[in-house]
Amino acid sequence: MPTLATVVTPAIPLWVSLIQDIAYLVAAILFIFGIKQLSSPRTARRGNMTAGVGMLLAIIATLYIQNAMSVVWIISAMIIGSAIGAVLAIRIQMTAMPQLVALFNGFGGLASVLVVGSEYLRRSHDTSLPITFDQGLTMGLSVLIGCVTFTGSMVAYGKLQGVIAGRPRQWRGQLIGNALMFGISFAASIWIGWDNTVGWTLLVIAALSSVLGVTLTIAIGGADMPVMVALLNSYSGMAACATGFILDPPNKALIVSGALVGASGIILTSIMCKAMNRSLANVLFGGVGTDDSTGSGSTEHESRPVRSVDAEELAMMLDGVRKVIIVPGYGMAVAQAQHAVRDLFHILEKAGTEVYFGIHPVAGRMPGHMNVLLAEVDIPYDRLLDLEQCNPEFETAEIAMVLGANDVVNPAARHDKSSPIYGMPILNVDKAQTVIVCKRSLAAGYAGVENELFVAPNTLMFFGDAKKSMSDLCKALTEQ
Amino acid sequence: MIAGLNAISMVLAQDSVQSSRAPLLIAVVFILVLASLYGFEIITKVPATLHTPLMSGSNAISGITIIGALICIIHMEPGSPFITILGFLAIVFAMINVVGGFLVTDRMLQMFKRK
Numbered sequence: 001m002p003t004l005a006t007v008v009t010p011a012i013p014l015w016v017s018l019i020q021d022i023a024y025l026v027a028a029i030l031f032i033f034g035i036k037q038l039s040s041p042r043t044a045r046r047g048n049m050t051a052g053v054g055m056l057l058a059i060i061a062t063l064y065i066q067n068a069m070s071v072v073w074i075i076s077a078m079i080i081g082s083a084i085g086a087v088l089a090i091r092i093q094m095t096a097m098p099q100l101v102a103l104f105n106g107f108g109g110l111a112s113v114l115v116v117g118s119e120y121l122r123r124s125h126d127t128s129l130p131i132t133f134d135q136g137l138t139m140g141l142s143v144l145i146g147c148v149t150f151t152g153s154m155v156a157y158g159k160l161q162g163v164i165a166g167r168p169r170q171w172r173g174q175l176i177g178n179a180l181m182f183g184i185s186f187a188a189s190i191w192i193g194w195d196n197t198v199g200w201t202l203l204v205i206a207a208l209s210s211v212l213g214v215t216l217t218i219a220i221g222g223a224d225m226p227v228m229v230a231l232l233n234s235y236s237g238m239a240a241c242a243t244g245f246i247l248d249p250p251n252k253a254l255i256v257s258g259a260l261v262g263a264s265g266i267i268l269t270s271i272m273c274k275a276m277n278r279s280l281a282n283v284l285f286g287g288v289g290t291d292d293s294t295g296s297g298s299t300e301h302e303s304r305p306v307r308s309v310d311a312e313e314l315a316m317m318l319d320g321v322r323k324v325i326i327v328p329g330y331g332m333a334v335a336q337a338q339h340a341v342r343d344l345f346h347i348l349e350k351a352g353t354e355v356y357f358g359i360h361p362v363a364g365r366m367p368g369h370m371n372v373l374l375a376e377v378d379i380p381y382d383r384l385l386d387l388e389q390c391n392p393e394f395e396t397a398e399i400a401m402v403l404g405a406n407d408v409v410n411p412a413a414r415h416d417k418s419s420p421i422y423g424m425p426i427l428n429v430d431k432a433q434t435v436i437v438c439k440r441s442l443a444a445g446y447a448g449v450e451n452e453l454f455v456a457p458n459t460l461m462f463f464g465d466a467k468k469s470m471s472d473l474c475k476a477l478t479e480q
Numbered sequence: 481m482i483a484g485l486n487a488i489s490m491v492l493a494q495d496s497v498q499s500s501r502a503p504l505l506i507a508v509v510f511i512l513v514l515a516s517l518y519g520f521e522i523i524t525k526v527p528a529t530l531h532t533p534l535m536s537g538s539n540a541i542s543g544i545t546i547i548g549a550l551i552c553i554i555h556m557e558p559g560s561p562f563i564t565i566l567g568f569l570a571i572v573f574a575m576i577n578v579v580g581g582f583l584v585t586d587r588m589l590q591m592f593k594r595k
Contacts, residue, residue, distance in 0.1 A: 024547075028515075031541050032522065038534050039526040045589040048537050052582040055544065062550045070553050077553075077568045081575025088576070089583035094591075100584060101536050108542045108577040114570035115548040121563045122556055134505055233535050233542075240545040241512065247551055250508045256515040257544040263519025264538045268531065361528055368531030375591040386528045 016064065017249075023061030024253035030054030031257055035264065041381050058253050094376040095336050098366040102156040102229060105236050109149025112239040113206065116142045119246055120202060133193040135246050140189020142242035143202055144182075144209045149235040151213030156228055159217075160365055166222035174215060175285055181212040216284065223330070223407065225365040227272040227283045234265020268367055275361035275387070277413075277423040306442065309460040311469070314436060315476035323397045324348060325390065327358045327427050328370050331404015331439065331466050340470030341403070342377035347477050356383055358390035358400075358427045360408035391428050400432035402453075404439065404466045410451045435459040438469050533588045540581025546574035 031054045037047025063074070085104075092100045116139050123129050131139070158164035185205045192201050220228045241258025244251045273280050309317075318324070326345075332338060348355050357379065363370045371384055385393065394400055402409050405427075412419040413426045429435050435458055442454055442461075453459055462469055526534050549570035556563050 032518065034541075035522050035526075035534070035538065038530060038537055039522070041527075041529060041592045044530055044533060044592065045586060048533070048540075048582060048585045048589055051537060051541055055541070055546075055578055055582070058544065058547055059550070062547050062554070070556060073564060073568055074550065074553060074571065077571035078575050081572040082579040084572070085576040085578065085580030086583055089580040089587065092584065094588075097532065097536075097584075097588070100580075101532070101539060104536070104577050104581050104584075105539050105542075107573040108539065108545060111543070111549060111570045111574035111577060112545045114566050114573065115545055115552055118552045118556075118563045118566035118570060119548075121560070121566070122552065125560070126557065132501055134501070230535065233539055236539065236542040240542045240548075243545050243548045245508070247548055249504065251547060251551065252508070252511055253547050254544050255508060255512050257541050259512050259515035260519040261538045261542040263516045264523040264534065267520055267523040268535065271528075271531075359528065361531075366532055367535060368528060368533070371529045372532045372588055372591070375588070375593070378591070378593060381529050381592050384529055 020061045020064065021252065023057055024251070024256075027054040027058040027061075027253055028256040030057065031260060035260065094373060095333050095338075096161075097372055098225065098229060098364070098369060099157050099160040101366060102153045102160060102232065105229075105232050106150045106153030106157065108236040109146045109153065109232075109239050111146075112236075112243045113143050113146035113150065115243050116146070116246055117202070120196075120199070123248075124196065124199065129248060131192075131196040135248070136193035136196045137189055138242045138245035139196075139202065140185070140192045140205050142239055142246060143205045144185045144189060145235055145242060146239040147206050147209035148213040148216065149232055149239055151210045152217040152228075152235070153213075153232050155214050155217040156220075156225065156232060159220075159222065160225065164218070168221040168224075169218045174219065178212060178215055181208045181215075185209050185212070219285070220283070222365065223362070224276075224283050226362050226367050226369070227269055227276075227280070229366045230265055230268040230272055231280075232265075234262050234269060237261025237263075237265055272362055272367055275425060276421075277425065306455055307460050309436065309462050311462075311472035311476040312480075314460075314462060314473055315480050317434070318348065318353070318399065318473075318477065319351075319480065321348075321353050321398045323354045323356070323393070324399045324401060325356045325358050325385075325393060325397045325429070325432065326401045326403055327360070327363075327405050327409055327429055328374070328403045329360075329363045329405025329408065330365060330369075331406075333364055333369060333373055333404075335404065335466035335468075337403065337466035337470050338373045338377045340467050340474065341374070342379060343474045344470055344477075345379060345383075347474055351477075356385050356390070356393060356397075358393075358429075359384050359386055360405070360427055361387065363405055363408055387425055387427065391431075394428050394431040397432040399434050399436060400429040401436045402429055402438065403470075406439070406451055409453055411456075412452055429453070430456055430458070433458065436462050438462040438464070438466055440465060529592070533585050533592075536581055536588065537585040540578055540585060543574050543578035543581060546571065546578055549574050 031051050034047045034051030037043040120139055123131050159166050185208045188201050188205050237258045240254050241262055244254025244258060345355050359370045407421050409427050409429045411430050413421045413424045416422055430453055437454060437459060549567055553567035
């Protein structure tokens, strides 16, 4: 009866594991440099490649030792996975990016769960490698986080793709149910640490946390999706990190990289929450958020004096204007209006108008959503202004054009204490001389709040689908 | 709380008798904590414009779990079909995550241009 779980698995010579560890260290350094380079648009592409090289290095170092039997499986699995990943990545439309990020994220979580399953089976058959307390515990945690990541990401995918309704679903006892599922899974993880002979404990954790992932994400409204996507991203890192602990010896590559991703996701989540002036708990359990900007519930307010404008009138207004700021929102993404916006951008620039884009951090369905769409159509990134850069500019802008955004420009957030979005930092479009709101209808935004901007004295409504409106406007501008 | 910590440290101590795992574990936890702190540090500097590529790029990095999948399948004893299938699927999904993640990030970043 062997009692020593040696640090190095006997089959691997010491020098090989040493070389592997060095390779993992280099890979981790490359990941860190890669992420660092991602912080500037100029070096970002190189940064992504740097991280990719790190991954390649880690994979090669791991593959250095294999037995002939597994090699066929490994190669075929890697080819299949790479092919699917490459096809998805190359064929995806930029407007569908949030879904794809959610999908990849979910697969990462699922992979971690599968690793735990296979490692558990292997170790429980092999008496020379007993599962220690910490390994049992992290196996449970890895399955817990991995399953939440997987099913949560799938629900997010469904919502973003429009397969599942975007509005938040909540029911009585949801919070208690979630807490129970988490509590039981967590307790079961500790129990595996004590006694790992009962295999179905892992299955119980997998089942409960899979349900938990669904109930957590289905409660999130469309407009809160950026927070959820960032959070799920963080979870996938944590799952990889926990998986690093279950291996023997603990795998430093998984632990370091997982921790980096986990930390980055948390930071991004908190940036998103700050941009909405809400706590994470409020986003997760507060449940505001119908699917805005899709123009489904068109509640007209005949009694209010809404002034509207058509493409020809608007073209005339834009004639000879010095500065225009466009504020895009999810409506632009839904209508795929970014190409028409590019045409407008070029026509106006040619006429000597300065055009800027004001991007709210939570505009769209994932962090940075609008930036990607505008980059797709070659809008130079120095024309994209964030909240702090943009707000002083409105004072000197003749025209602010809101394109499929709603709550992020609602002035009620500044002064109406009873408003659900009170305190949320907004883009102060109402400070511009004239505000053009391009929108399908007067429907309220995600918080169900009516937008007083629409009836403000300096606002003109430009009704219609974002793409069609923009093309009409371009046509009118070139004809005049 | 202290009792709980005591219990955990006792369990770890028991383990360490068997496998001298405690020092190793502590070293690894050090790595974990430092990596997390550094992660917080480098991400705070990323501008909002790059949030999506950052997310999909770091998502690709979380596909590092591929290493775990490879290790599992490499160390597997012959003749265990169920483990093989799980390991096989783990590699497939992790590879989708890695290859897809890096490629799509590159596609996005190609588009970010200054005038």
